[in-house]
Amino acid sequence: MGKITRDALVLGAATCALLYAFAPSATAQSTQPATPDPATPNPAGGSPASSKTLTRTSTTGKIEEVVVTATRRSEKLSKVAVSVTALGATALKERSITTETDLQSSVPGLTVKTGESSNEFDYAIRGQTTDAFSGSPPGVLPYLNEVPLAPHTEAGSSFYDLSSVQVLKGPQGTLFGRNDTGGAVLYTTNQPGPFGGYITQRIGDYSYYETLGAINLPIVPDQLSIRLAADSDNRTGYVKVINQGTTLGNQDRISGRATILWTPSVDFKNTLLVQYSKNDDSDLEGELAYVNQIGQTNGGVPLNDTGALIYGNALNKFLQQQKAQGYLNADLSFTPHTDAHGLFVEDTASYNLSPDIQIKNIVGYTSAVTDEQATLGGSPFGLLDIYDNNSRYDGNHFNQDDYSEEFQVQGKAVDGQLKYIVGFYRGDVTVTDASAGTVGSDLPHPAAQFYYDAKTTDDSTAVFAQGTYDLSRLTTVSGLSFTGGVRYTWEDLTSIQLPRSLFYVGSSEQKASESNPSWQVGLQYQVTPEELLYVVTRGSWRAGGYNNVTPPTNNLDFFRDETTHDVEVGSKFSGLILGTPVQANLALYDQIVKNAERDVFFEIDGAPSSQTTNIPEGETKGVEFDGQMRPVPWLTLGIGFSYTYAEWTQPDVEVGGSLVRATNYADTPRWAGSISGTAELPAPEDWGHMTMHADTYVQTDEFFSNFYYTATPGTRFSGYSVTNLRYDWTSIMNSRFSLGLFMKNVFDRHYFIGGFAVGPDVGVETVIPGMPRTFGGELTFKF
Numbered sequence: 001m002g003k004i005t006r007d008a009l010v011l012g013a014a015t016c017a018l019l020y021a022f023a024p025s026a027t028a029q030s031t032q033p034a035t036p037d038p039a040t041p042n043p044a045g046g047s048p049a050s051s052k053t054l055t056r057t058s059t060t061g062k063i064e065e066v067v068v069t070a071t072r073r074s075e076k077l078s079k080v081a082v083s084v085t086a087l088g089a090t091a092l093k094e095r096s097i098t099t100e101t102d103l104q105s106s107v108p109g110l111t112v113k114t115g116e117s118s119n120e121f122d123y124a125i126r127g128q129t130t131d132a133f134s135g136s137p138p139g140v141l142p143y144l145n146e147v148p149l150a151p152h153t154e155a156g157s158s159f160y161d162l163s164s165v166q167v168l169k170g171p172q173g174t175l176f177g178r179n180d181t182g183g184a185v186l187y188t189t190n191q192p193g194p195f196g197g198y199i200t201q202r203i204g205d206y207s208y209y210e211t212l213g214a215i216n217l218p219i220v221p222d223q224l225s226i227r228l229a230a231d232s233d234n235r236t237g238y239v240k241v242i243n244q245g246t247t248l249g250n251q252d253r254i255s256g257r258a259t260i261l262w263t264p265s266v267d268f269k270n271t272l273l274v275q276y277s278k279n280d281d282s283d284l285e286g287e288l289a290y291v292n293q294i295g296q297t298n299g300g301v302p303l304n305d306t307g308a309l310i311y312g313n314a315l316n317k318f319l320q321q322q323k324a325q326g327y328l329n330a331d332l333s334f335t336p337h338t339d340a341h342g343l344f345v346e347d348t349a350s351y352n353l354s355p356d357i358q359i360k361n362i363v364g365y366t367s368a369v370t371d372e373q374a375t376l377g378g379s380p381f382g383l384l385d386i387y388d389n390n391s392r393y394d395g396n397h398f399n400q401d402d403y404s405e406e407f408q409v410q411g412k413a414v415d416g417q418l419k420y421i422v423g424f425y426r427g428d429v430t431v432t433d434a435s436a437g438t439v440g441s442d443l444p445h446p447a448a449q450f451y452y453d454a455k456t457t458d459d460s461t462a463v464f465a466q467g468t469y470d471l472s473r474l475t476t477v478s479g480l481s482f483t484g485g486v487r488y489t490w491e492d493l494t495s496i497q498l499p500r501s502l503f504y505v506g507s508s509e510q511k512a513s514e515s516n517p518s519w520q521v522g523l524q525y526q527v528t529p530e531e532l533l534y535v536v537t538r539g540s541w542r543a544g545g546y547n548n549v550t551p552p553t554n555n556l557d558f559f560r561d562e563t564t565h566d567v568e569v570g571s572k573f574s575g576l577i578l579g580t581p582v583q584a585n586l587a588l589y590d591q592i593v594k595n596a597e598r599d600v601f602f603e604i605d606g607a608p609s610s611q612t613t614n615i616p617e618g619e620t621k622g623v624e625f626d627g628q629m630r631p632v633p634w635l636t637l638g639i640g641f642s643y644t645y646a647e648w649t650q651p652d653v654e655v656g657g658s659l660v661r662a663t664n665y666a667d668t669p670r671w672a673g674s675i676s677g678t679a680e681l682p683a684p685e686d687w688g689h690m691t692m693h694a695d696t697y698v699q700t701d702e703f704f705s706n707f708y709y710t711a712t713p714g715t716r717f718s719g720y721s722v723t724n725l726r727y728d729w730t731s732i733m734n735s736r737f738s739l740g741l742f743m744k745n746v747f748d749r750h751y752f753i754g755g756f757a758v759g760p761d762v763g764v765e766t767v768i769p770g771m772p773r774t775f776g777g778e779l780t781f782k783f
Contacts, residue, residue: 063581063628063636064090065574068166069186071468072175072410072421078574081483081524081534083169083587083624085110085640089190092162094678094693096726096742098210099159101753103185105674105697105722107167108624109642110185111667113704113754114284114768124667125169126591127620127646128182128564131599131666131706132756133610135547136559137458139182139597141172145189145273147346147364147404148177148427158275158344161214161229161257163190169624170589171540171564173518174466174485177404178427179540181564181593189273192216192227192261197783204776207236227259237282238772239328243380246335249771250282267352275344283336286756286766288322288378290714291315299710301660304603307383307763310440310447315764318379327750327769332375333382333442336395342368357411366402371395374437376756378766382441384608384758397434403427420467427460433548434500439608439762448606453500454548462489466520479526483536487518495546495557502607503551510552514561516541530575539565542597550611551604559597559612566591577629584627591620598662598706600655601760608761615662615706616650634680638695641673648706663709667754669719672699688731688738696723704767705757712757714765720751722770740778748773 066077066086077086085107087097095106100121104112111124121142122130128139142149144158166186173179176186197215202208214229237249255277262270292303293316307315322330343366350360373395377383387395408423432455440447466485472478491514497504522536541563550557570587595614602609626640646665653660676695683690698721705715726742755767 063574063583063630064088066164068164069188070166070168071466072408073419076574077585078530078572078583079526079532080572081522081532081536081570083568083570083585083589085167085169085585085626087165089163092165093728093740094691094726095676095695096724096740096744097165103165103167105695105724106640106676108626108640108673109169109622109644110167111669111672111702113667122667123182123185125167125183126589126622127618127644127665127668128180128593129667131612133549133601134597134599135456135545135612136562136597136599137178137180137542137545139180139542140185141176141178141180141183142185142187143177144187144344145271145346145348146177146186146362146406147344147366148402149366158187158255158277160212160231160255161190162187164188169587170566170568170591171518171538173489173538173540174464174487174520175421177406177425178460179462179487179489179516179518179542181540181542181562189257189259190214190227190229191271192218192225192259194218198780200778200780202776202778205774206238207234208774208776209234223263225261227261228257229259230254230256237284238774239284239287239330239769241330241332241335242325243331244335246282248282248330248335249284252280254278268350270347270349273344273346276341277344278341279338281338283338283372283374284768285330285332285336285375286378286768287330288319288764289755289767290759290765291319292713292759292763298713299661299663301710303711303713304760304763306439306447306603306606306761307377309763310383310443311381315379315381315383318381322378328772330378331380333377333380333385334373334375334387336373336375338370338372340368340370340372342366354411356413356416357409360408360410362404362406362408364402364404366400368398368400370398376758376766377762377764379764380442382438382443383764384437384439384762385441386435386437395436397432399432401430414469417470417473418467420465422465423463425460425462425464427458429458429460431456432498434498435549437608439606448608450607451500451502452549453498453504454546455496455498456546456548457492457494458543458545459492460489460543462487464488464518477525481524481526483520483522483524485520488515489518489541490515491543491561493543493545495548495552497552503557505552510546510558512544512546512558514543516561516563528575530573532572534571535567535569537565537567539563544597545612547610547612549609556611560595560614562593562595562597562614564591564593581630582627583629585625587624589620589622589624593618593620598653598666600653600660600707600711601758602655603761608758610761611655613653613655615648615653618646618648618650618662618665620644620646620665620668634682636678638676638678639673641671643671644668645670660707661710662706664703664706666703666706669699669702671719672697674698686734688729688733688735690730691728693726693728694723696721704755705759705765707757712759712765714759715755715757717752717755717767720749720770722749722751723747736782738780738782740780741775742777743773743775745771745773 123140168184199213202210210233212231218225233253235251237247239248257275260272294305296303345365347363374386404427406425410421434453464487468483471480493512496509518540520538524534544561547557568589573584622644624642628638648662651662674697678693681690700719705712723746729739751770752767753770
């Protein structure tokens with residue numbers, strides 16, 4: 001990224017910090033009374049993040065207050081003592097956020113990348129991530145209605161009819177589902193209500209055609225109601241496979257969801273959600289970006305030169321051809337395909353024992369089946385193709401069943417000074433993972449053929465408790481409170497190589513058990529009704545496990561659990577500065593991780609393999625800021641940025657008997673940020689409501705491997721910027737119709753969103769191009 005872009009980010013960050021610095025003194029000048037706090041716990045235990053809590057009150061010039069559930073209670077974002085970015089239904093619409101990858105431009109410090117399948121999404125926050133082909137649990141966990149989603153559960157088909165998305169940053173463990181070390185992404189669906197609904201039709205270039213909608217059906221007034229929602233999404237891919245006459249990135253997805261709300265009494269509530277999704281896509285495989293030369297070393301490490309040895313100078317010539325033929329043109333040995341379907345079931349029941357005590361039980365079940373292929377060599381030579389010789393529709397097979405149950409009691413005690421939650425969690429994950437592939441499939445005698453087939457299980461059991469105590473009476477300092485939480489988790493892990501596997505040596509099952517605490521301690525001080533200061537320190541971990549594509553000999557396929565702890569200092573402000581409505585959230589953190597779970601690729605007897613291993617220690621430090629201001633009642637301006645300094649403080653890992661040094665953090669740009677503006681356009685009242693939104697996202701260079709200066713040169717892509725525009729005309733001429741027009745990547749910037757670091761396997765690196773300029777429109781009818 002050029003100097004001008006970096007300077008613009010620094011200038012924007014400095015401007016926001018300066019604005020924020022004036023907040024405490026300027027608050028006293030406010031003559032407008034503080035907004036009454038509507039964020040009281042939902043006595044029925046339902047989803048609090050409804051669109052009603054996420055409305056804009058432009059008539060008074062205020063900025064919308066967002067209600068979040070980061071503490072498992074409904075609270076204003078400005079009152080929550082943890083770094084959270086929340087987007088309500090209005091913000092999701094204004095920013096045309098329709099997929100998980102769109103979130104990255106609106107959440108400072110969040111990186112979203114696609115995996116081998118375009119239906120997989122891996123999240124990275126503060127350097128905590130999950131590498132491609134890793135056996136590791138996610139570093140950042142996604143949740144749908146408080147139920148954790150594991151990999152290969154087709155989360156990409158759930159992104160519709162949402163009331164909010166919340167991104168929690170930093171180690172999680174004392175409150176949400178499973179332990180993780182980076183954060184959580186909470187998706188909340190719309191809940192049943194009075195009769196009504198909507199249908200939206202979207203169209204655009206690349207043959208984009210999407211139909212979605214929902215309807216509320218009250219069955220028994222005030223007792224039983226149903227919400228039905230569905231989405232059908234079709235698009236032609238934006239990467240042309242020239243030699244195949246096909247495209248990559250095709251989408252053909254359909255999903256349906258039914259939510260049943262039963263409230264037989266004022267104190268009891270049960271919500272049942274059932275969702276089925278089916279995807280039939282062509283994946284975004286990597287384009288050739290780098291070739292290891294014969295005998296090449298990097299940082300003293302000999303590089304794998306399989307590709308150069310097999311294909312000689314032809315591979316180098318094709319690399320130059322790939323660069324010349326353009327960013328969105330590729331030549332591959334075949335067009336990879338994904339066929340996936342999944343069932344998701346969630347049931348939440350809550351009962352008020354008293355005005356101060358509520359019990360709640362959350363059950364989740366996911367069944368997902370994914371069949372996919374991959375051509376990871378980035379060329380027409382078939383350097384690394386994952387498919388069965390007998391059928392190119394056999395490659396990777398994932399069968400996964402997840403079950404979880406959480407029971408909790410939350411309430412108040414000590415005259416309301418103590419807010420607490422205690423509970424029990426159980427989660428069982430079973431995955432059968434089979435892969436078949438070939439190195440040099442276009443040769444008369446392929447260099448290697450491989451079959452991997454294994455079944456793993458992860459059974460997690462945990463107890464937890466957390467409470468916040470108001471210290472005002474004890475200390476005479478009004479607004480001071482203390483939060484403490486602890487969770488203890490037991491993990492039982494198993495792995496068995498199945499008969500088809502290259503590493504099958506009999507039916508013996510491997511077993512391991514782990515246990516660890518997670519904890520949180522913090523102080524928060526509500527300095528004024530508008531300003532909150534806090535400091536928190538947390539410790540968490542994620543379980544170890546088994547690699548399916550590594551031989552079990554000498555326990556080579558097992559990796560240890562990862563542990564982490566951090567310190568975060570932050571402040572939140574929501575009020576007036578010099579008469580201007582402002583919201584500002586600032587967080588500074590320092591996080592240390594030990595035995596970090598990262599993937600290292602290598603070859604075994606000519607067959608590609610990967611090993612999730614443990615890098616001894618790493619540290620990330622950073623600053624995150626996001627804020628909004630409304631200088632005039634019709635205009636809202638926003639800015640957000642993150643600065644992340646990440647380094648491996650103990651970088652050496654052993655792979656296949658050799659030491660390899662980790663040199664950089666993957667999926668962690670040093671700088672990232674965005675600026676945005678939303679203007680309410682002048683129009684006669686009986687015309688309806690018109691708005692125009694614009695935002696620009698910028699980030700610096702990013703690596704897609706942790707070993708750029710040793711085992712994987714060629715795994716860095718340059719920084720980039722993307723600008724998006726949207727126009728909305730709501731309630732056209734006071735009718736039930738609304739119109740939206742949007743354009744993404746307005747200036748058609750070329751950029752990459754990830755890659756496959758398979759250099760240690762076959763001697764090449766490949767990158768995944770980002771979406772070019774696209775445009776379209778949508779028409780919505782509400783009833």
